[in-house]
Amino acid sequence: MHTVYELVYLAGQRAPNRLAIIDDVTDRKLTYRELLNTIDDLAAGFSAKGITPGDVVATCLPNLYEHSLSLLALNRLGAIPALINARLKPEDVALLVEQGNMNGAIVMADENIVAKVSEKLPGGAPILTVGTAVTGSTSFLECYGDGLRLESFRRPDIEDTAFIFYTSGTTGLPKGVELSHRTTDARMLYMSMQCGLVHGRHNKVIGLMPLFHVVGFYSVFLGALGLDGTYYVCSAFDPELVVETIPEEKISLVYGTPTHFHALLAAPNFSPEKMSLVSNVVYAGAAMPGPLLERVGDNFNAKIVNIYGTTEIMNALYMPDPVGKPYTYRPGFYSNVKVGVFGASVHDEAAVNQDGELLVDASADATFTRYLYREDITAEKLIDGWYRTGDIARKREDGDFDVKGRVDDMIISGGENIYPEEVEAILIKHEKILECSIVGFADEQWGEIVVACIIGSGDNSNENEFDEYLKLSNLANYKRPRRYIFMDELPKNATGKVLRRMLRQQVMG
DSSP states (O other), X not given: OOOHHHHHHHXXXXXXXXXXXXXXXXXXXXXXXXXXXXXXXXXXXXXXXXXXXXXXEEEEOOSOXXXXXXXXXXXXXTOEEEEOXXXXXXXXXXXXXXXXXXXXXEEESOXXXXXXXXXXXXXXXXXXXXXXXXXXXXXXXXXXXXXXXXXXXXXXXXXXXXXXXXXXXXXXXXXXXXXXXXXXXXXXXXXXXXXXXOSSTTOEXXXXXXXXXXXXXXXXXXXXXXXXXXXXXXXXXXXXXXXXXXXXXXXXXXXXXXXXXXXXXXXTTXXXXXXXXXXXXXXXXXXXXXXXXXXXXXXXXXXEEEEEOOTTTSOSEEEESOTTOTTEEEEOTTOOEEEEOTTSOTTOXXXXXXXXXXXXXXXXXXXXXXXXXXXXXXXXXXXXXXEEEEEEEEEXXXXXXXXXXXXXXXXXXXXXXXXXXXXXXXXTXXXXXXXXXXEEEEETTTEEEEEEEEEESSXXXXXXXXXXXXXXXXXXXGGSOSEEEEOSOOOBOTTSOBOHHHHHXXXXX
């Protein structure tokens, strides 16, 4: 077992002069030797501000240089970062701080969020702000201390909580997910075992994925630093700028969501030649529509890997070379998965080619410990050594798995089960559709009807054209949408996954 700090420390011993982090906003860059010294200085400064080992400290920041340093310094100190989505409203951030019994916070220099969070923290708890200091906070720049006075690193117990990440919160406030130090190795090393990331100083990784998401932190950030590579900060996703950065910095790994790749391919300055040095492409967060996946395959001469996972279990399934099979996965090196019978015991396994709920062996090292202060939900999801994903899957004859979407998203119309992803996979192939999402609406006659929410190009207001297109496809007639709603934007979480419940609420008013 290694802590996050230990993995970075070991890389620093192997490659002290190798560039570890490069900022995209300023000219700041750190070698591994400089990074380790900076981590110590910042940890000493945090300690001087009153942060102690075991304290839970909220970080609510975008993908900033300061955010990456803060996470490493808190881990070095023995504190527990609670990484909150920087897109949440200040009121929601404050509620999570209160619910998590947190002892400090690191946020942007915004008076509103500082005021809201300070109301929920214990008296005297530090609030550190990136940018200029505001009333009630201390500027991040004032947090550097003398690392030489910092106590020696003390290795924690393997089951101690190391980090708290949050679910996407599609049905209310996000749930805190406690991850112990035991999870660290497996959550990073799958990048080598399944994604082809070979240990060495040649790795150059751009940070498209948010640090407050487990993929952005463990797979991208720690995947770069733990394997002696260089992490390029991407503080705000600008597709045109990223297209130029990739060849200029000789980026070798691009890990993003389908939304990222859609934007990169649509950038006016994109060309396959600029991607020629990219050796590894990985995507996660949502299934990539077949047409987009084919375009990625055509434009990147790289090893492509599709990852399935959740905040709770990290990476349970993956698919190398997924072009042509966007919804098919196979178990990862660390994974033991099965399909359980709907509504039955987790020990009742569905037959091959029978739909059921995807279950993941909870004894795997990457598995979370519990939901923060939510033992009731923990008991619902962790049952007799298995984690219930809530996703519909089917085991194939060849041992692979087809993942069909969320159990909660399944539409039951006229007694028939309809999976949104199945309809979307065909509809997205229409030349006038850029994005689409399928949801179910309550209907007196059918129970639910299929509704298509569309982002299109050109004159796309005639739904008859789309309906005729589906009639000519191999989609069963009962699965065709009965309504089409045209939109400018689909609500998504930080990893680009469409939030169907929020979408349903929007279109129903």
